[in-house]
Amino acid sequence: xxxxxxxxxxxxxxxxxxxxxxxxxxxxxxxxxxxxxxxxxxxxxxxxxxxxxxxxxxxxxxxxxxxxxxxxxxxxxxxxxxxxxxxxxxxxxxxxxxxxxxxxxxxxxxxxxxxxxxxxxxxxxxxxxxxxxxxxxxxxxxxxxxxxxxxxxxxxxxxxxxxxxxxxxxxxxxxxxxxxxxxxxxxxxxxxxxxxxxxxxxxxxxxxxxxxxxxxxxxxxxxxxxxxxxxxxxxxxxxxxxxxxxxxxxxxxxxxxxxxxxxxxxxxxxxxxxxxxxxxxxxxxxxxxxxxxxxxxxxxxxxxxxxxxxxxxxxxxxxxxxxxxxxxxxxxxxxxxxxxxxxxxxxxxxxxxxxxxxxxxxxxxxxxxxxxxxxxxxxxxxxxxxxxxxxxxxxxxxxxxxxxxxx
Numbered sequence: 001x002x003x004x005x006x007x008x009x010x011x012x013x014x015x016x017x018x019x020x021x022x023x024x025x026x027x028x029x030x031x032x033x034x035x036x037x038x039x040x041x042x043x044x045x046x047x048x049x050x051x052x053x054x055x056x057x058x059x060x061x062x063x064x065x066x067x068x069x070x071x072x073x074x075x076x077x078x079x080x081x082x083x084x085x086x087x088x089x090x091x092x093x094x095x096x097x098x099x100x101x102x103x104x105x106x107x108x109x110x111x112x113x114x115x116x117x118x119x120x121x122x123x124x125x126x127x128x129x130x131x132x133x134x135x136x137x138x139x140x141x142x143x144x145x146x147x148x149x150x151x152x153x154x155x156x157x158x159x160x161x162x163x164x165x166x167x168x169x170x171x172x173x174x175x176x177x178x179x180x181x182x183x184x185x186x187x188x189x190x191x192x193x194x195x196x197x198x199x200x201x202x203x204x205x206x207x208x209x210x211x212x213x214x215x216x217x218x219x220x221x222x223x224x225x226x227x228x229x230x231x232x233x234x235x236x237x238x239x240x241x242x243x244x245x246x247x248x249x250x251x252x253x254x255x256x257x258x259x260x261x262x263x264x265x266x267x268x269x270x271x272x273x274x275x276x277x278x279x280x281x282x283x284x285x286x287x288x289x290x291x292x293x294x295x296x297x298x299x300x301x302x303x304x305x306x307x308x309x310x311x312x313x314x315x316x317x318x319x320x321x322x323x324x325x326x327x328x329x330x331x332x333x334x335x336x337x338x339x340x341x342x343x344x345x346x347x348x349x350x351x352x353x354x355x356x357x358x359x360x361x362x363x364x365x366x367x368x369x370x371x372x373x374x375x376x377x378x379x380x381x382x383x384x385x386x387x388x389x390x391x392x393x394x395x396x397x398x399x400x401x402x403x404x405x406x407x
Contacts, residue, residue, distance in 0.1 A: 031169045035162070036067040042138070042158060043069055046151060050139035052118050054081060055166060056132050061085075063135055070139065071118065079118070081111045081135075093127035094159035096152045122147060124155060126163035133166045198244060214332055217389050219243025221328035221369070224385035228368050229320065238290030239321055246297045246325055249278030276301055277310050292321060300325040305359045315362070323362040327353070327369060330360070335390065346390065 039051045050070030054063035063081040087107040091097070099121060102108035108115065115123075115137070122138040136159065141147070147155070198216070222243040223236050231239070253275055257268045264272070280298035299322040302308035304315040308326075318326075334349040344352070350370065357363050369386075376384040 032067055034165070036069065038162060039067060039069045046138070046147070047142045048138050048140070049142065050119055052137045053134065054137070055134045079114050081114055083107050088132045091125040093125065094156055094163060095124070096147065096155045097123045097125070099123070124159045126159055126166060128163045128167040131167070133163050133170065136162065214336065215244050215247060217332050218246060218325070218328050220385055220389065221332065222324050224372060225324050225328070225365060225369050228372050234290065238293055239296065239324065241288065241290055242293045242296040242321065242325060243328070245283060245293070246279065246300050246329065247275060248282055249275035252278060273309050292319070296321045296325055300329055302326060303360045304362060320365070323365045327361045327365050
């Protein structure tokens with residue numbers, strides 16, 4: 001199996017496992033059952049036979065074992081790990097620590113026997129907004145292989161997810177009798193999906209030094225347009241997720257091709273044009289709670305005139321969601337530095353989009369986008385969604401041009 005195919009297989013498995021983890025974390029099970037199910041996902045994901053989850057009690061300054069997997073000794077259920085504030089400050093939030101990292105620290109030495117009983121190889125402290133809420137202890141992998149850097153990246157995502165779950169569970173217990181707070185807690189639980197996906201989007205953008213936060217901007221622009229078009233809240237969430245993940249297929253494209261400053265060769269163009277189909281192949285395996293995400297992503301490089309890719313679809317065959325992503329992806333590319341050119345001034349980007357109306361971009365979508373930006377510039381919109389991402393652009397020239405354009 002080639003390295004690319006292996007990387008893709010691992011990525012798809014990680015995405016599927018993280019989706020399973022998110023579903024367990026947002027389930028209606030009690031906390032112990034929920035977290036035990038989460039541990040089973042993690043141990044299966046990394047071929048680790050044993051694991052334990054601790055919850056932190058700040059008033060007692062100790063970690064209490066909540067659930068464990070792969071340990072038969074009942075005495076383990078009574079394990080407590082004393083830890084004081086100064087020791088917590090020395091831990092890297094949501095970051096996997098090997099026992100070698102911890103060796104010599106007061107926390108490790110004080111709890112050395114407990115770590116030995118748990119056969120701990122990796123210790124992950126769980127934090128939410130700087131608050132220490134618990135920890136995960138993982139045993140050795142089957143075969144004794146070390147954790148790869150990519151696996152540690154996934155562990156960081158998992159740690160963030162589990163930390164939010166523990167934090168929300170603590171809030172839920174404290175506010176169980178306050179019905180007005182229940183909706184807020186449910187919303188916080190839903191954010192687990194968003195946080196996980198945002199972490200993957202950041203990993204995608206990090207591969208290209210020129211496109212930092214590109215996926216986040218695309219998602220934000222897409223939601224702003226869809227909201228203007230009257231989309232329902234659930235559908236807005238869907239296109240936001242599609243925006244974050246629209247380039248996930250690039251994660252297995254050669255980074256030298258992505259960052260190449262010179263003109264691409266024909267084989268390189270074919271290589272980079274594979275990413276929508278790869279993205280679709282990955283996302284279609286995940287059971288998202290939103291509709292059409294994978295189709296939005298598959299077709300975001302299609303054009304109204306049928307000259308796009310991968311399927312050369314035309315206007316009537318493209319949904320509004322696809323047309324929105326096609327516009328905002330291209331617009332952000334125009335207004336961002338790329339390896340082959342500097343970013344365009346906002347006026348030039350506006351003129352280029354207008355020039356391509358009816359061939360590459362949909363007229364209704366482009367008019368909605370630029371009309372919204374004009375209203376944000378004039379102060380009519382209380383919470384701008386586009387303008388904050390364009391702070392380093394020449395707004396004066398654009399405003400003068402837009403004021404004379406009938407949209």
